[in-house]
Amino acid sequence: MPREITAFSNPLIKRVRELRDKRHRREQRQFLAEGLRILTEARETGRLPQTLFYAAASAGHPLVNALSIDVEAAGGESIQTTPDILSKLSGKDNPQAVVGVFDEFASSLDALERGKADIWLVAERLRDPGNLGTILRTGDAVGAGGLILIGESVDPFSVEAVRASMGALFTVPVVQAEWSEFVPWLRSGPGQLVGLSLDTESDYRAARYASPTFLLTGNEAQGMPPNYAAECDLLVKIPMLGKADSLNAAVATAVMAYEVLAQRRG
Amino acid sequence: MPREITAFSNPLIKRVRELRDKRHRREQRQFLAEGLRILTEARETGRLPQTLFYAAASAGHPLVNALSIDVEAAGGESIQTTPDILSKLSGKDNPQAVVGVFDEFASSLDALERGKADIWLVAERLRDPGNLGTILRTGDAVGAGGLILIGESVDPFSVEAVRASMGALFTVPVVQAEWSEFVPWLRSGPGQLVGLSLDTESDYRAARYASPTFLLTGNEAQGMPPNYAAECDLLVKIPMLGKADSLNAAVATAVMAYEVLAQRRG
Numbered sequence: 072m073p074r075e076i077t078a079f080s081n082p083l084i085k086r087v088r089e090l091r092d093k094r095h096r097r098e099q100r101q102f103l104a105e106g107l108r109i110l111t112e113a114r115e116t117g118r119l120p121q122t123l124f125y126a127a128a129s130a131g132h133p134l135v136n137a138l139s140i141d142v143e144a145a146g147g148e149s150i151q152t153t154p155d156i157l158s159k160l161s162g163k164d165n166p167q168a169v170v171g172v173f174d175e176f177a178s179s180l181d182a183l184e185r186g187k188a189d190i191w192l193v194a195e196r197l198r199d200p201g202n203l204g205t206i207l208r209t210g211d212a213v214g215a216g217g218l219i220l221i222g223e224s225v226d227p228f229s230v231e232a233v234r235a236s237m238g239a240l241f242t243v244p245v246v247q248a249e250w251s252e253f254v255p256w257l258r259s260g261p262g263q264l265v266g267l268s269l270d271t272e273s274d275y276r277a278a279r280y281a282s283p284t285f286l287l288t289g290n291e292a293q294g295m296p297p298n299y300a301a302e303c304d305l306l307v308k309i310p311m312l313g314k315a316d317s318l319n320a321a322v323a324t325a326v327m328a329y330e331v332l333a334q335r336r337g
Numbered sequence: 338m339p340r341e342i343t344a345f346s347n348p349l350i351k352r353v354r355e356l357r358d359k360r361h362r363r364e365q366r367q368f369l370a371e372g373l374r375i376l377t378e379a380r381e382t383g384r385l386p387q388t389l390f391y392a393a394a395s396a397g398h399p400l401v402n403a404l405s406i407d408v409e410a411a412g413g414e415s416i417q418t419t420p421d422i423l424s425k426l427s428g429k430d431n432p433q434a435v436v437g438v439f440d441e442f443a444s445s446l447d448a449l450e451r452g453k454a455d456i457w458l459v460a461e462r463l464r465d466p467g468n469l470g471t472i473l474r475t476g477d478a479v480g481a482g483g484l485i486l487i488g489e490s491v492d493p494f495s496v497e498a499v500r501a502s503m504g505a506l507f508t509v510p511v512v513q514a515e516w517s518e519f520v521p522w523l524r525s526g527p528g529q530l531v532g533l534s535l536d537t538e539s540d541y542r543a544a545r546y547a548s549p550t551f552l553l554t555g556n557e558a559q560g561m562p563p564n565y566a567a568e569c570d571l572l573v574k575i576p577m578l579g580k581a582d583s584l585n586a587a588v589a590t591a592v593m594a595y596e597v598l599a600q601r602r603g
Contacts, residue, residue, distance in 0.1 A: 116580070205587075209585070210579075212577045212579050212584055213578060237583075238580070239581060242580045242581075310598070312480035313476075313477030314378060314381070315474060315478060315505060318591070319471045319475070319501070322471060325588040326592060336576070
């Protein structure tokens with residue numbers, strides 16, 4: 072097993088580099104996560120990379136050492152490499168100290184325990200990986216039970232989404248489902264489906280939320296389809312005082328989620 | 338004056354393409370904005386591009402026509418071009434229907450009328466153009482008087498920031514200032530400086546905000562320096578129930594701003 076790789080032409084480097092591409096992630100069922108903060112968060116939640124790359128200059132860092140030891144103890148591989156190769160793997164000029172290759176994990180609707188959280192996040196056809204990661208990060212902060220991605224969504228395992236999640240990909244369960252699967256599952260137990268809409272007079276601060284609340288955010292450009300809105304138990308609006316008619320999707324989700332949290336906390 | 342450009346080698350195309358680069362924006366004191374929605378918003382606030390590029394396929398669109406007529410009436414130039422050249426200008430595979438070249442505009446602290454708004458946004462060493470644009474978009478929505486960028490900040494006129502602002506760059510005044518200029522200006526009139534901090538027991542929902550409120554958001558990675566926190570009239574925290582110790586900077590700003598707005602509205 073290689074312990075040190077310094078050649079760009081190494082086939083493992085080529086294979087790992089390909090994980091920046093969705094098609095290769097699907098084929099290999101693995102994804103990349105970068106940075107000591109994110110990998111340490113993953114480790115603390117019990118998720119270790121199959122392969123860990125670290126720069127020679129980081130070899131003495133206690134968190135890098137701890138990661139390296141745990142990865143090898145779990146049967147993975149820990150590889151010292153050069154800053155240039157780390158740059159190539161991460162696609163950034165200033166590479167992080169570590170890059171990890173993780174096996175993909177996915178949850179399913181049936182695996183979610185809706186009673187374990189007051190707030191669940193549901194996003195429809197989310198397009199922007201930064202928004203997806205930011206919504207996961209907010210989900211972690213408000214104690215959300217998980218994020219349910221409806222329809223054709225950006226890949227939660229993309230490098231950009233993992234980066235924007237700041238590690239929350241490892242702490243907040245993510246499920247991908249069709250609307251036709253989600254609705255029967257939702258209606259099979261308690262849960263209030265709350266949608267953000269422009270076509271309502273109900274202010275999000277005046278509304279009262281039931282537990283568990285499922286907060287539905289529509290597509291960034293188009294909002295949610297009418298039949299989705301019709302399925303909601305409650306439609307609310309966030310006041311918009313300016314010229315714009317919508318907030319960023321991750322911002323709208325966070326403003327809503329913190330209102331629900333505030334009501335829960337009393 | 339050219340009315341149609343189809344050659345990549347055209348010197349104007351080269352010069353406009355260079356506006357994607359900060360150094361060239363500084364030299365030329367111009368910037369790019371893309372998309373019919375953003376350019377129409379700009380037009381409605383009285384800002385027209387010096388040069389408007391539109392695809393031949395969009396020539397019949399009423400909003401494109403309206404822009405084109407106004408640009409030429411104001412002494413600017415309206416240029417029909419190809420999708421490939423629009424792609425090159427915008428750096429996106431799917432180009433927007435229109436790209437505009439605007440003269441940079443900047444406000445100064447002394448030009449701000451603090452009495453005209455209850456909420457002002459202040460961001461310290463903001464690094465991410467998407468965060469900057471998203472904060473402007475939130476600022477528009479909450480009726481903020483402006484965004485004051487403290488210290489070494491990402492360029493508000495970068496293509497990514499303009500795009501993320503969804504037009505709010507044209508509706509929300511932006512000022513760049515040093516902390517050493519900002520504090521004397523702030524203290525020369527009414528205003529409560531409120532900072533987000535991890536080192537306080539004061540919950541953001543329990544705190545009471547005075548008008549005008551200046552909401553200070555610290556750098557994405559490091560938060561705000563201790564002397565900035567010491568200058569604040571009030572430090573508050575947003576509850577974090579998960580593993581992460583911070584929210585995305587644009588999310589934290591929005592959660593705070595909507596709380597201030599809710600208190601103002603009753």
